[in-house]
Each structure stands twice: as C-alpha cells, then as structure tokens.
Amino acid sequence: MSQRQRPEARRPGSVPTRAAAPRSRSSLRRVGRIGLPQLAFGLMAALVVCSLVAGTLGSAILDARERGGSEDDARNVPDEESPVIQEQRDRIAANPNDAAAMALLADLLANEGQLTEAVSWYERALAINPNDVSVRLNLAQELATGGKYADAEFHYRRVLEIEPNNALALFYLAELYQNWQAVPGPRIAEAIVLYQRLIGSSPQSVLAERAAAQLAALGVATPLASPSSSPGASAPTGPATPAVGAGTAGSTAAPGPAATGTPAS
Numbered sequence: 001m002s003q004r005q006r007p008e009a010r011r012p013g014s015v016p017t018r019a020a021a022p023r024s025r026s027s028l029r030r031v032g033r034i035g036l037p038q039l040a041f042g043l044m045a046a047l048v049v050c051s052l053v054a055g056t057l058g059s060a061i062l063d064a065r066e067r068g069g070s071e072d073d074a075r076n077v078p079d080e081e082s083p084v085i086q087e088q089r090d091r092i093a094a095n096p097n098d099a100a101a102m103a104l105l106a107d108l109l110a111n112e113g114q115l116t117e118a119v120s121w122y123e124r125a126l127a128i129n130p131n132d133v134s135v136r137l138n139l140a141q142e143l144a145t146g147g148k149y150a151d152a153e154f155h156y157r158r159v160l161e162i163e164p165n166n167a168l169a170l171f172y173l174a175e176l177y178q179n180w181q182a183v184p185g186p187r188i189a190e191a192i193v194l195y196q197r198l199i200g201s202s203p204q205s206v207l208a209e210r211a212a213a214q215l216a217a218l219g220v221a222t223p224l225a226s227p228s229s230s231p232g233a234s235a236p237t238g239p240a241t242p243a244v245g246a247g248t249a250g251s252t253a254a255p256g257p258a259a260t261g262t263p264a265s
Contacts, residue, residue, distance in 0.1 A: 170198040
C-alpha cells in the first residue's frame with residue numbers, strides 16, 4: 001500500500017503565501033485603460049501649473065525692475081516682503097524726500113541680498129543729503145561687494161573729503177586697494193599709505209590694530225602715532241610718507257593709473 005505524502009500542517013494564524021504576479025503586465029493594462037480624455041485633462045493641468053509659475057516669476061522680475069532692481073534681486077525676493085521694508089516704502093510714498101527712510105530701506109534690502117535696488121536707494125538718499133557719511137560708506141561697501149571697484153573708490157574718497165580722518169573710510173579703501181581685482185591689479189603702495197595714515201590718526205582704535213596686522217602681513221613696519229593724534233607719542237623719523245589726498249586721483253606711485261569713479265551724486 002502506497003503512502004501518500006501528507007501536506008505540511010500550517011501553524012494557527014499563518015496565511016498561505018502566493019506567488020506575486022508580474023507587475024509590468026498589470027501596469028500596462030492600467031495604462032491601456034486610460035482614455036484620451038484623461039490624457040488631455042492631465043496635459044491641460046500640467047500646462048496651467050507651468051503658466052502660473054512662469055507668471056509669478058515674471059511679475060517678481062517686473063516688480064524688481066520698476067523699483068530699480070535686477071533679475072538677481074527678483075530671485076532673492078522672499079515670498080512675502082518684510083513688514084519693516086514695506087513700512088519704509090510707505091514712509092517714502094508719504095514723503096518722497098525722506099532720506100532717512102530711503103537709507104534704512106537700502107540697508108534692509110542689502111541685508112536681503114537685493115544689492116541693485118539697495119544701491120539705487122542709497123543714491124537717492126545721497127541726492128537729498130550728499131554729506132551723509134554713513135550712507136555714503138554703506139553705498140561704497142555695497143559697490144565693492146558687487147565688484148564695482150572704481151565706483152566704491154570714488155565714494156570712499158568723497159567721505160575722506162568730508163572727514164579726512166574717518167577710520168572706516170581709510171581702512172576699507174585700503175582694503176579695497178589691497179584686494180583690487182580690476183586693472184592694474186592690487187594697489188599695494190596706496191593701501192600701505194592708507195593703513196599707516198589710519199594708525200597715525202586713530203592709534204587706539206580696533207581698526208588701527210587691524211591695519212597694523214595688514215601691514216605686518218605685507219612686511220611693513222607699523223608707524224608710530226603722530227603727536228597731534230596721540231599726545232606724548234614720538235613722531236617717526238625720516239621723510240614723511242605722502243598721504244593720500246582725499247578726493248585726489250593717484251597721489252601715490254601705484255602701478256598704472258588710479259581708477260576714477262562715477263560723477264558725484
């Protein structure tokens with residue numbers, strides 16, 4: 001008598017497994033069931049979404065251009081503008097000659113990375129108050145950040161015409177010369193003169209310490225403070241180093257001609 005093989009007993013609660021059907025055939029069957037009306041509706045929906053995105057981007061670019069910005073500024077515009085920025089816009093709309101609101105708006109826009117529009121508002125503020133040193137310094141720094149070295153140089157020199165010993169203008173103009181990327185390249189000789197001038201006029205300032213560090217990196221000795229700026233300090237011996245005249249072009253022997261800036265605002 002032959003013995004039949006008994007099926008393997010299942011444990012309580014176990015579920016018999018099935019071989020998975022090939023998914024490729026079922027996927028093809030689902031695609032085959034989609035009719036032309038469904039495909040047309042899907043394509044129309046995709047086109048509507050693309051048109052909405054393009055319209056939003058185009059509106060942002062046009063809005064930036066109307067405000068004096070660029071397409072790069074438009075890409076940096078947040079989804080909702082800061083209430084503080086909008087507040088300054090409202091102040092200017094109510095008083096078109098509010099230079100303080102223009103300067104603050106420029107600062108806020110610069111912090112948001114909208115440099116082109118920020119420069120435009122700095123220039124408008126200076127058109128109202130051309131002797132505002134802080135605004136002109138901020139404008140010069142934004143121009144230098146944007147690679148407009150000659151324009152930045154012009155405004156730093158304009159500050160030195162107003163305040164010949166302005167430590168910020170002396171330091172940042174020296175730094176600009178040291179890192180000059182345009183022709184004729186770094187203007188080290190002019191940078192050294194400005195660093196020395198800063199140390200002589202403000203020997204106890206933090207910027208003077210930074211200027212001394214820059215001179216040391218360039219292998220130049222730090223000058224002693226002048227008697228007029230630091231009582232009791234001894235004057236340096238030897239021929240005096242010619243200072244960069246505020247507002248003059250190329251007062252030191254730097255390689256090549258000194259760059260000129262844009263006409264004064």
